[in-house]
Amino acid sequence: MKIYVPLDTAAVAVGADAIADAILAEAKARDIPVELIRNGTRGMVWLEPLVEVETEAGRLGFGPMETADVPFLFDDLEGHAKALGPVEEIPYLARQTRLTFARCGVIDPLSIADYEAHGGLAGLRRALAMTPADVVQEVTESGLRGRGGAGFPTGIKWNTVLGAEADQKYIICNADEGDSGTFADRMIMEGDPFTLIEGMAIAGLAVGATKGYVYLRSEYPVAIRVMKEAVRIARLNGLLGADLLGSGKAFDMEIRVGAGAYVCGEETSLLNSLEGKRGIVRAKPPLPALEGFLGKPTVVNNVISLATVPVILEKGAQHYADFGLGRSRGTMPIQIAGNVKYGGLFETAFGMPLGDLINDIAGGTATGRPVKAVQVGGPLGAYLAPAKFDTPFGYEEFTAEDALIGHAGIVVFDDSADMLGMARFAMEFCAVESCGKCTPCRIGAVRGVETIDRIKAGDSAAVELLTDLCDTMKEGSLCALGGFTPFPVMSALEQFPEEFTPAKEAAE
């Protein structure tokens, strides 16, 4: 029997390790040989621990599993109380377009053979036969934009680094993933780490960088373990090192663990932290692409941006660009969290209306109460009320609504949410996480909390003051932490003005 039990953090949090142990114990007791594979997750979090058994009819799913359900896996698969049928036919998965996450949950994350059997290394092989400029051109033509938040075209960034003259260049992978409701970076690192390694190697070839680092947050111990092991295996198999797949070209990389600060996800702050300095934002220019890590030209890209490069090289820029909407090309691994029935990762072409994601894919709220608002794009993202649910999931479409996609995390709230409280939280978060370099953020966020408290206490003049303060933070902050905090605050104020009505006046 071949059985899959996810090693993914979310699955482990709800008991996957105990299920794996129980399967091995049961198999031993029955003297049945079992090959147990700790795979990544399929991203259907509400079904975890999701166990899969390989059969002639394909991989059958069982979940959410409890240890008491394990013995029945050996008795009657079809009649099992937790049977879900063929995993790939579960509608949540079947409706996705998996390009970046095609292998996640399918393969053994640490088997290079499995990786290659599912299309791995084809992109790197193709890149090795191309000129660096052609690789950059391919990524540019795919339309890939940075998945870390800003949506900057990846090919254009790479072209700047390619054109920079230097004795050493670097590829830095931003795996700080601090946004609330996001977990795509973690899932791919735990479930398909060679994709990220291959993407970084291709990036290195494209821009002339021979060294890379993954800046990985300390709160992700499983991802750290899997990535470190994957790097070790990659070196042994020539996927990293002085002679990439026998080409004579070099690229190597290391995993570095961050100490835990939201602002260290900001690329210049990250570079300072990686250099052993305090994680404080650097003024731009110079761009990291020209003077980045240790003052050298550096590509800083998000995990998902880099992990999407192999499939672009494997299938061609056009294949990727054929998906999407407007200037948002390809697919986006959307992360659905908060108060929903079916939370998890949903990779789909850009363009799906926000409301379809919430009501149809995620099945509405877990509490069964009406959705009041969703926050998209992490703690700096706007709240969107159901009146905006027709908005298609695309960069420009969200910008037109004064919102942002960011890293594509969606957090859903039902009608019990206190929107003034959420606005206060946004300001408080900014105050706590501010690096302190610029005044609008360092002082503004503290004043923001105080101003919202004044509104709550019945001071009507404070509403205008809050609007004014948000304008100042937006225009005057050095980075997006201070500059974007006004998005959640103002979106709450604009869409739910009655909750900002001074209590005193409301009572009159």
Ligand SMILES: Cc1cc2nc3c(=O)[nH]c(=O)nc-3n(C[C@H](O)[C@H](O)[C@H](O)COP(=O)(O)O)c2cc1C
């Ligand atoms: C406060 C703050 C936090 C950020 N956190 C992250 C993060 O955790 N991961 C990430 O990839 N980008 C983060 N970013 C965006 C990065 O600065 C940068 O734009 C990104 O790493 C570039 O990669 P990309 O072009 O592939 O998106 C953050 C930005 C700000 C202002």
Ligand code: SF4
């Ligand atoms: S906006 Fe905030 S986090 Fe960004 S540089 Fe200014 S003080 Fe630092």
